[in-house]
Amino acid sequence: MIYADNAATTKLSHTVIQSMLSCMEENWGNPSSLYHFGQKTAEAVNAARERVAACIGAMPDEIYFTSGGSESDNQAIISAAKNGERNGKKHIVSSAFEHHAVLHPLKKLEKEGFEIELLPVHENGMIDPEQISQAIREDTCLVSIMYANNEIGSILPIEKIGAICREKKIPFHTDAVQAVGHLPIDVQKQNIDLLSLSAHKFHGPKGIGALYARRGIFLTNLIEGGAQERGKRSGTENVPAIIGMTIALEDSCRHMEEHTKKLLALRTQLIEGLSKIPHAALNGSVQHRLPGNVSFCFEGIEGESLLLLLDDKGICASSGSACTSGSLDPSHVLLAIGRPHEIAHGSLRLSLDAENTKEDVEQILKAVPEVVEYLRNISPLWKDKQNGKRAFIL
Ligand SMILES: *Cc1c(COP(=O)(O)O)cnc(C)c1O
Numbered sequence: 001m002i003y004a005d006n007a008a009t010t011k012l013s014h015t016v017i018q019s020m021l022s023c024m025e026e027n028w029g030n031p032s033s034l035y036h037f038g039q040k041t042a043e044a045v046n047a048a049r050e051r052v053a054a055c056i057g058a059m060p061d062e063i064y065f066t067s068g069g070s071e072s073d074n075q076a077i078i079s080a081a082k083n084g085e086r087n088g089k090k091h092i093v094s095s096a097f098e099h100h101a102v103l104h105p106l107k108k109l110e111k112e113g114f115e116i117e118l119l120p121v122h123e124n125g126m127i128d129p130e131q132i133s134q135a136i137r138e139d140t141c142l143v144s145i146m147y148a149n150n151e152i153g154s155i156l157p158i159e160k161i162g163a164i165c166r167e168k169k170i171p172f173h174t175d176a177v178q179a180v181g182h183l184p185i186d187v188q189k190q191n192i193d194l195l196s197l198s199a200h201k202f203h204g205p206k207g208i209g210a211l212y213a214r215r216g217i218f219l220t221n222l223i224e225g226g227a228q229e230r231g232k233r234s235g236t237e238n239v240p241a242i243i244g245m246t247i248a249l250e251d252s253c254r255h256m257e258e259h260t261k262k263l264l265a266l267r268t269q270l271i272e273g274l275s276k277i278p279h280a281a282l283n284g285s286v287q288h289r290l291p292g293n294v295s296f297c298f299e300g301i302e303g304e305s306l307l308l309l310l311d312d313k314g315i316c317a318s319s320g321s322a323c324t325s326g327s328l329d330p331s332h333v334l335l336a337i338g339r340p341h342e343i344a345h346g347s348l349r350l351s352l353d354a355e356n357t358k359e360d361v362e363q364i365l366k367a368v369p370e371v372v373e374y375l376r377n378i379s380p381l382w383k384d385k386q387n388g389k390r391a392f393i394l
Contacts, residue, residue, distance in 0.1 A: 002315045002360045006292055007150050007178060007351035010203045012244070013251060020205065020244040031237050032226065045237055048246040055249050056195065057186035058212050064219070064229045065242055068209035069177035069198030070101035071222065075211055075233070076173045076194040077105045077144060079220040081114060083171070084141020090114045093135045094144045096336040097121045097151075101196075102144055102175055103332075119145075123338045125154035125284030132161050136168050143172050147179035147195075151320065151333040151349055152284035153293025155183065162191025171217060177201050177209075181252030182260075182290060193217055199241065204248030208241035259354035263291035266352050266361050270294045273365035277372055279394045283334060283347065292352040297339055299394040300382040301346040301375040309371040315364060318349045343393055 003011070023044070029035075031042035050060045066072045077092075084090060094106055096118045103118075110116045119131050132143060143165050148155045158174055165172035173194035176185060180195075181202025187195060194217060198209035213219055225234030252259075271282060271294055279299040298306070303319030310317055320331035330344035339347075350364065376382040384390040 002356070002363060004350040004352055004356065004360070004364065005316045005318050006353040007153075007201070007290075007349065008318055009200045009206065010353060011355070012205060013203045013248065015251065016204060016244045016248045019247045020240040023240040023243045027239065027243075031239065032228065041237075041239055045239060045242055048242045051246050052210055052249060053212075055185075055253050056180065056197075056212060057188045059215065061230070062187075062212055062215055064211045064213060064233050065237060066209050066211050066233055067207050067238075068200070069099070069175065069196050072196030072198070072209050072211035073099065073101040073173075073175050073177075074105050075219060075222050076196060076213070077102065077109070077142065078222065079213070079218065080142035080144075080171045080173060080194065081109050082220045083218055084139075085114075087141070089139040089141035091117065091137050091140045092142045092144070093117050093119065093132065093140060095119045095121060095127055095146070097125075097149055097154075097333040098144065098146055099150060099175055099177070102146070106144075121154075121336045125149065125152045125337050126288060127156055127161075129157050129160040129164055132164050136164070136170060140168075140170050143170055145172075145174060147174045147176040147185075148183065148290050149284070149333060150178045151331060151347075152295045152337065153178075153290040153351075154284045155179070155288045155290060158192070159190040162193075165193070166191040178290060181249055182256070182292070184256070187212055187214070199245035199248055202248050202252040204245040205241045208238055208245050210245075255354070260291045262354050263352055263356075266356060266358065267291060267294055269358070269361050270350060270352075270364065273361070274368060277369050279392055280372075281343075281394050283337060283339070290351075294350040294352070296348050297334065297343045297394065298346045298348065298372050299343060299392060300379055300385060301372055303345055303347050305375055306346070306348055306368075306371055309374070310367060313363075313367045313371070315367055318351070319347050320344075320349075340393060 027041050029038040029041040031045050049063050053060045053063045106116045147158050162172050171193045175196045177198045180197040193214045195212040200206040219232045223234045281297050283295040334344035
């Protein structure tokens with residue numbers, strides 16, 4: 001099997017599994033218990049907090065463990081909105097191609113009377129910091145722009161956007177779920193006030209993540225109860241997952257340069273090969289792109305059929321985002337970069353990781369053109385295009 005869907009989730013590394021196993025076997029006390037056995041666990045959680053903080057340039061007391069990227073996004077957005085509301089500020093700036101874990105809470109806030117401005121995305125998958133400057137108003141209480149897009153891999157100019165927000169004293173949140181462990185992060189240098197991360201996107205376990213909130217940013221609870229996470233996120237800590245995430249994050253950061261170099265070579269090979277397929281187009285820019293991300297649209301095919309046929313050939317990939325597969329709606333990300341509905345339906349995302357090989361890429365490059373050709377040959381729409389009854393778009 002060739003696993004090329006690392007933007008959806010990643011495999012746990014052996015070291016991570018070992019760290020979690022020994023935690024579950026030996027360190028299973030409740031960190032809130034006062035006896036030594038519980039306190040040993042509390043110490044492990046605190047050490048993990050320090051190590052996670054160090055990986056992104058934060059202070060330990062700025063890290064809140066959550067259940068993952070979705071929860072962190074929700075808490076960051078709701079908190080900033082509530083803080084804004086207290087000061088009569090109810091305008092939020094975000095973008096059209098954010099993850100649903102950002103878009104859906106924003107939609108909810110809109111129903112509560114907030115004004116949500118979703119900036120358009122350039123067809124190359126980028127947002128210009130100038131767009132942020134122009135959108136910010138007196139009553140803006142939050143800017144939320146993702147660090148890297150999960151479908152088309154765009155890397156956004158976070159540092160510049162952060163600098164603009166800092167100058168105007170507006171809290172800046174970034175959904176960095178696709179970036180943490182893959183791109184360098186320094187919340188100080190990049191002027192980030194709130195950041196979401198999720199362990200299962202960097203070879204850690206699922207159901208654990210963190211919210212970084214700069215000192216002085218007041219958080220609103222999504223879950224009320226005990227005093228865990230300094231009262232901001234109740235519920236007994238998922239200690240093995242916290243330990244696993246910490247090990248995974250340190251591993252990813254330690255090998256980042258080496259992995260990036262390897263991935264860039266594989267990505268280039270993949271993009272060059274897939275570009276040879278007629279009536280196909282790369283989504284997003286080549287330049288500002290996650291090292292492992294390749295996203296294409298193929299005219300005249302349907303993404304889901306493509307995936308199923310690739311699965312028969314032992315290749316795991318994705319079309320649109322995992323959350324939208326199963327629905328017939330085309331990806332909001334592809335629509336945001338201006339792909340027409342018909343084209344957006346024929347998308348393929350391959351997200352590689354350092355465990356992928358040159359041989360994997362060669363096999364993908366053999367399989368995809370075969371499957372695309374097969375699907376086009378059985379498509380009446382494609383026949384019409386070839387007969388000139390319909391125009392080609394790509
Ligand atoms: C995966 C992902 C999320 C959601 O993270 P979970 O931990 O699965 O809840 C949010 N944002 C982006 C960009 C993602 O890729």
